[in-house]
Amino acid sequence: MxxxxxxxxxxxxxxxxxxxxxxxxxxxxxxxxxxxxxxxxxxxxxxxxxxxxxxxxxxxxxxxxxxxxxxxxxxxxxxxxxxxxxxxxxxxGRAGRLRIGFSASLALTVLPGLLRTFRERFPDADLDIREMTSAPQIAALHDRTIDIGLLREPPSGEQELGFRTVLTEPFVAVLPASHPLASQRTVRVAQLADAPFVLPPRDVGPQLHDRITGLCTAAGFTPRIAQRAVEWQTVCALVETGLGVSLAPASIRRIRLGNVAFRRVAPGTTRTRVAVAWRRNDPNPLVDHLLTTVGNAAPDGS
Structure with missing residues (x-):
């Protein structure tokens, strides 16, 4: 025709x-x-x-x-x-599509407030929110299947990606409520030396995994990892059953399980970093708008 x-x-x-x-x-x-x-x-x-x-x-x-x-x-x-x-x-940049990857534990901290503020400023933007651990987020940013990542412990040496710290937080010990150390307000990391550990696999978040094992190394022992679970909610559930203990970011305390105790650790100087990640020079204006929304958030959350 x-x-x-x-x-x-x-x-x-x-x-x-x-x-x-x-x-x-x-x-x-x-x-x-x-x-x-x-x-x-x-x-x-x-x-x-x-x-x-x-x-x-x-x-x-x-x-x-x-x-x-x-x-x-x-x-x-x-x-x-x-x-x-x-x-x-x-x-x-008032509309369009923004694909955001996020680590599940960040739904307990920065994600809800960030998305709420962003949607108030840009109600016509189409947000595609995808739950994924840190390492897959980095791969997805390189593959251009997401535009923004919200992750823990961003890797160093990335040339294509930019990172901005959103907050940092200390670690806590995650214990079965019946564990003898649960009666203490603060647990020394060295006191966990003989306990089996429940941790996420290293490949889903290498930097965070190494920071946790580094805490143990600094306390004089190598953690004996008895169980692995990808998500922190599952880690806590396994701890509740008595399969082991864990060291986790402090925001995990917001997971409500009746038979799990969260205790401060000593030394408490090591903190985990939460960052927003993006491709440098991304042409999607919504990326810049989200980074502006993140702003200069003080990296001192707990």
């Missing part, structure tokens, strides 16, 4: 005249003189091959061809207007 070559100005003139059914009124509404309006309509009628209006003294009415064309012309102009508005919104 041959694609019609019809200027949008002609369709617009046709719709306005169909609304007004008066050449003078339609020309005034369009901000042009009446002769140019008549020329626009004549050219459109030549393209259609049939008159679109009956022209009688003091009266203009639509022909059957005009009545058939009118809803199509309205739809075309409406879709174009909507498309232009959407393109402008996306171009300015």
């Amino acid at each position: 041959e694609r019609p070559d019809i200027p949008l100005a002609q369709l617009h003139a046709f719709v306005v005249l169909a609304d007004e059914l008066h050449f003078g009124h339609a020309a005034a509404r369009l901000g042009i003189a009446q002769p140019p309006l008549s020329q626009q309509i004549r050219r459109l009628e030549d393209k259609v091959g049939h008159p679109l209006f009956h022209r009688e003294p003091g009266r203009v009415t639509l022909t059957p061809a005009g009545r058939e064309l009118l809803p199509v012309a309205r739809r075309v102009l409406g879709e174009l207007s909507d498309g232009l508005a959407a393109a402008r919104a996306v171009g300015s």
